[in-house]
Amino acid sequence: MNTLFSDLQWLPRPPQDFAERVRALQQSGGQIGSEVQALAGHALDQNQLARLAKTIQAAKAQGKSLLPLEPFKLALLSNATTDFLIPALMASVARHGLDLEVVRGNYDQVAQEALAPDSSVNRAQPDAVLFAIDYRAVPWQFAPGDPEGSAESVQRVMGYLESLRKGIKSNSNATCIFQTFAPPVETLFGNLERALPGTRWQVIEEVNRRLCALAHDGHDLLFDVAGLAGTVGLAEWQCPVQWNVAKLPFADKYLPLYADHVARLLAALRGKSRRVLILDLDNTIWGGVIGDDGLEGINISRSDALGEAYLSVQQLALDLRARGIVLAVSSKNNDETARSPFLHHPEMLLKLDHFAAFRANWSDKATNIRAIAKDLALGLDAMVFMDDSPAERGLVRKLLPQVAVPELPEDPAFYARTLAAAGYFESVTFSREDLNRATYYQENAKRSSLLERTDGVDAYLASLKMIITFQPFDSIGRGRIAQLINKSNQFNLTTRRYREDEVAAFEADPSVFAMQVRLADIFGDNGMISVIICKPGVPEVWEIDTWLMSCRVLGRGVETMVLRQILLHARKTGIKRLKGIYYPTDRNKLVANHYAALGFALISQDASGATQWEIDVNEADPELAPMEVRSLGFEPDREPLNA
Numbered sequence: 001m002n003t004l005f006s007d008l009q010w011l012p013r014p015p016q017d018f019a020e021r022v023r024a025l026q027q028s029g030g031q032i033g034s035e036v037q038a039l040a041g042h043a044l045d046q047n048q049l050a051r052l053a054k055t056i057q058a059a060k061a062q063g064k065s066l067l068p069l070e071p072f073k074l075a076l077l078s079n080a081t082t083d084f085l086i087p088a089l090m091a092s093v094a095r096h097g098l099d100l101e102v103v104r105g106n107y108d109q110v111a112q113e114a115l116a117p118d119s120s121v122n123r124a125q126p127d128a129v130l131f132a133i134d135y136r137a138v139p140w141q142f143a144p145g146d147p148e149g150s151a152e153s154v155q156r157v158m159g160y161l162e163s164l165r166k167g168i169k170s171n172s173n174a175t176c177i178f179q180t181f182a183p184p185v186e187t188l189f190g191n192l193e194r195a196l197p198g199t200r201w202q203v204i205e206e207v208n209r210r211l212c213a214l215a216h217d218g219h220d221l222l223f224d225v226a227g228l229a230g231t232v233g234l235a236e237w238q239c240p241v242q243w244n245v246a247k248l249p250f251a252d253k254y255l256p257l258y259a260d261h262v263a264r265l266l267a268a269l270r271g272k273s274r275r276v277l278i279l280d281l282d283n284t285i286w287g288g289v290i291g292d293d294g295l296e297g298i299n300i301s302r303s304d305a306l307g308e309a310y311l312s313v314q315q316l317a318l319d320l321r322a323r324g325i326v327l328a329v330s331s332k333n334n335d336e337t338a339r340s341p342f343l344h345h346p347e348m349l350l351k352l353d354h355f356a357a358f359r360a361n362w363s364d365k366a367t368n369i370r371a372i373a374k375d376l377a378l379g380l381d382a383m384v385f386m387d388d389s390p391a392e393r394g395l396v397r398k399l400l401p402q403v404a405v406p407e408l409p410e411d412p413a414f415y416a417r418t419l420a421a422a423g424y425f426e427s428v429t430f431s432r433e434d435l436n437r438a439t440y441y442q443e444n445a446k447r448s449s450l451l452e453r454t455d456g457v458d459a460y461l462a463s464l465k466m467i468i469t470f471q472p473f474d475s476i477g478r479g480r481i482a483q484l485i486n487k488s489n490q491f492n493l494t495t496r497r498y499r500e501d502e503v504a505a506f507e508a509d510p511s512v513f514a515m516q517v518r519l520a521d522i523f524g525d526n527g528m529i530s531v532i533i534c535k536p537g538v539p540e541v542w543e544i545d546t547w548l549m550s551c552r553v554l555g556r557g558v559e560t561m562v563l564r565q566i567l568l569h570a571r572k573t574g575i576k577r578l579k580g581i582y583y584p585t586d587r588n589k590l591v592a593n594h595y596a597a598l599g600f601a602l603i604s605q606d607a608s609g610a611t612q613w614e615i616d617v618n619e620a621d622p623e624l625a626p627m628e629v630r631s632l633g634f635e636p637d638r639e640p641l642n643a
Helices: 018-027 034-038 046-061 083-096 110-115 120-124 147-171 201-213 225-232 240-246 251-270 290-297 306-323 335-343 365-376 391-401 411-421 432-455 456-465 478-487 499-509 559-574
Strands: 070-078 099-103 128-132 175-179 221-222 276-279 325-333 355-360 384-388 465-473 513-521 524-536 543-551 577-582 599-607 611-616 627-629
Touching: 018 034, 018 046, 018 391, 034 046, 034 083, 034 276, 046 083, 046 251, 070 083, 070 110, 070 120, 083 099, 083 251, 099 120, 099 251, 110 120, 110 147, 120 147, 128 147, 128 251, 147 175, 147 201, 175 251, 221 251, 225 251, 276 306, 276 365, 290 335, 306 325, 306 411, 325 365, 335 355, 355 365, 365 384, 365 391, 411 524, 432 478, 465 559, 478 499, 478 543, 499 513, 513 559, 524 559, 543 559, 559 577, 559 627
Parallel strands: 070 099, 070 128, 128 175, 175 221, 276 325, 276 384, 325 355, 465 627, 543 577
Antiparallel strands: 465 513, 513 524, 524 543, 577 611, 599 611
């Protein structure tokens, strides 16, 4: 089943007219980003990736727009040949919604490029630097049977890697992406290799363990190449012939897989990971058709191989929910019939209360997915839809191209593995709010139900008994703040992205007003729902650099209460005017009129649609919303007023 990974079998096969469609892009005018992304969304081989990348490069040279793809500049430092890798990266990253520019360092000049301030990499000021180096690039010294020598070797390697990191941070301040090291296949001690101090495997494993800590300290990223090689098979991953002939660090058949994993990381860094798994029911999470076979006829038996296959899908869904992925159902069924296994079948792992949205009716799947996205106040690009039917998968891909739809094999035993291999839920950070995200959205569904039963919006809002809490940035919330900044796209006025170390710098800068906002109500804690960063501009002016908010709290008056607190702090600081900026993207049209609705005056608009707004701090009086206001951590003379 290794072809699952080498052939990217979770992606649909390329269309028969792939080459013709690529040629048509070369002749097309205007924006071609959406078509590039659509073509990249297939399981392309090395040649097809190269062909698409060549078209992307030509389009850029001709000044064609790749919108709505988001620009990303990646520097590549390697001890290996990267000629084949760069085109694969460019095309694969387009699959994930990014327009990639690659800055290539000189061959096998990793340290020189990282440490020299005037190197091509540091001069380019990339968004991230990928250290695409394998074990051959590192100054190992192995001492079998010598624990002290082993520790010295590990320390020496870590010192080398840390120096590379410091060089990039000092000279370009880019995010560093470090790879773990896949060990060589050949061992000297057989089964003792992993246990004996100082062997190649033992030293490399210890370096990988420490590398995880180095990369995941809130500043940089980890690409677990050792784990990827182990998944497909180390002897399959490493090809001595291709290294000797062309200095390829892994077998070229895995080039599309490697490139896709890099693309996932970059997309996750830009907040493009998926958040919702929508499940079909019949022959997807159980065997059989509940409407025809009845409760006794569906197969989820632990004593049956086919039943075990469907239970593995349910278990994976539960595991994903436990790490914060929201679950939903879209099924062509009578609602009561569809719910019956969750209520009455003793071997079901999934229960109704695991789902934030449940749509079982006779509407088409695309219509139901749109409704689920609306219920959850999330974009379609947050959705993954899993269905055993090729026809249903094809329909959703055609009508809702923003939704990720994995191809599934004929054998249900591989459904769970295929979904996991697709990497839709790639994560670069993890916080307490992630653990609670599924609960947040289920509580939101209860709020929607209450709204339907309440007489009017004002009465509904009052009945929620909301508590809004304002805090300055702090070390506890720092990881979640950075995560929101990089993930929020819809309610985000400027979509500026900041790393965790940059968030810490705002926290420590007395000239910057930085605030995190939380909201709770009778149904539970929504967690952190808004982030504000105001920077000093001209004297007595704050520029709202960042204003983002979770869409699940829209319509509750949070925006006006946040503005009241900004104004309060501005007055205490002697600020006379607030300046707001809106930079339009294909995903934040929701907030195009945000400042106008809050009473700001339009002062300029450019050809791109970007607008600048201004409001007098002392004259502004935003409307109160029915919620209790709490303040934590602000100076006493800046305590927000209770509403």
